[in-house]
Amino acid sequence: MCSQEGEGYSLLKEYANGFMVSQVLFAACELGVFELLAEALEPLDSAAVSSHLGSSPQGTELLLNTCVSLKLLQADVRGGKAVYANTELASTYLVRGSPRSQRDMLLYAGRTAYVCWRHLAEAVRSEDERLQFMQGLQDVWRLEGATVLAAFDLSPFPLICDLGGGSGALAKACVSLYPGCRAIVFDIPGVVQIAKRHFSASEDERISFHEGDFFKDALPEADLYILARVLHDWTDAKCSHLLQRVYRACRTGGGILVIESLLDTDGRGPLTTLLYSLNMLVQTEGRERTPAEYRALLGPAGFRDVRCRRTGGTYDAVLARK
Ligand SMILES: C[S@@+](CC[C@H](N)C(=O)[O-])C[C@H]1O[C@@H](n2cnc3c(N)ncnc32)[C@H](O)[C@@H]1O
Structure with a gap:
């Protein structure tokens, strides 16, 4: 049925899910995923990331894989386990201290602007x-x-x-x-x-x-x-x-x-x-x-x-x- 709906429906889903994509980016910045992977001497598996961040193993793995899908992280398989590293995009724009870092802007967007946007309809009204x-x-x-x-x-x-x-x-x-x-x-x-x-x-x-x-x-x-x-x-x-x-x-x-x-x-x-x-x-x-x-x-x-x-x-x- 989905395939019959065509381009309009795909576009609609893309718009509707846009907030989830933003939240993945904001959450990964907030948790310090990109800093951790930038400072690690080698790519880390999700258990190591969750232990460093003090986050749940299952949630961390899901977040890391979603970041891979969004091209924020890259994954390789070593010894049968996925290990994660920053992509060039993340190293350039998401890591604190990079000369082109946008991290503070993203933290502001996630912590403040996002909350205000919750009230967009009221603001227009x-x-x-x-x-x-x-x-x-x-x-x-x-x-x-x-x-x-x-x-x-x-x-x-x-x-x-x-x-x-x-x-x-x-x-x-x-x-x-x-x-x-x-x-x-x-x-x-x-x-x-x-x-x-x-x-x-x-x-x-x-x-x-x-x-x-x-x-x-x-x-x-x-x-x-x-x-x-x-x-x-x-x-x-x-x-x-x-x-x-x-x-x-x-x-x-x-x-x-x-x-x-x-x-x-x-x-x-x-x-x-x-x-x-x-x-x-x-x-x-x-x-x-x-x-x-x-x-x-x-x-x-x-x-x-x-x-x-x-x-x-x-x-x-x-x-x-x-
Ligand atoms: C807290 S209200 C106080 C209103 C009124 N003086 C009173 O005591 O009821 C602040 C007022 O400043 C006005 N205001 C805010 N920025 C302004 C600006 N840049 N130029 C002119 N008025 C402004 C707002 O529209 C609002 O009416």
Whole structure:
């Protein structure tokens, strides 16, 4: 029956089994098969490989034979037993220390990228997921937005730009609390489009939306830039780069308001902030920071008069001036 199915069916099976081929490659790299065979003085049989690697005899033999079939290993028979050695492909690309080694890339692909690809369908369906994330973020500002925005008097700043402002929920809380002010919400195009379709901030005439990449594109000129739950997504180096860009765009006499959950000075509390920091570790390249760590980012970017205020709520405020 298979033979009647023709080329289409063969192609389909090849695609469907592609992940198994990748996993054989990743597993052999992870276990150190290619290193072991590179360092051995002669080809090794599967019992020797499994004993060196501490792996199961049966699983190891199967893996080695599959690697032979994939041309990653070659097998010869000596004394009635199969012995294995690296092929040229493996010696060139899979062994640590080879000048053309791709081993680290394969380990990354196997450990990290492969796990993310498990969620490809959800990612493609992501408008729903993004919308849900934005709704989740908005929920907090409905309850805590006014408190955090009242930590400092923002009335001297008539034009506010909320960078990475998402749905516009915080901008909306801002124009309600400070009736004299207008706000620009700056975010990536996909987020701005969802905000315009689904969130009420876009109907408020005091709020406008601006699409862009805050690491690359020109930032709108404003008196005050808000960065709420943005810096915690990024490494110190990327935060510094962003803060320098904000400093350059900011009007003289203007300021920056960083809204984040502040860690205690010794970095050992509050528990909620520590948990958020672990959440950042799992999901992003960032972390939560202490007041001193925010000062150390803001000062070198050019900002002065850095003041930190704990609100008693989930999020705190750091205001600095240009
Ligand atoms: C954790 S969310 C915080 C959203 C909002 N400030 C809040 O507190 O609810 C981070 C925001 O930064 C935006 N963002 C990430 N990278 C960006 C970039 N390169 N340029 C502009 N916005 C970006 C995301 O789209 C997202 O809306």
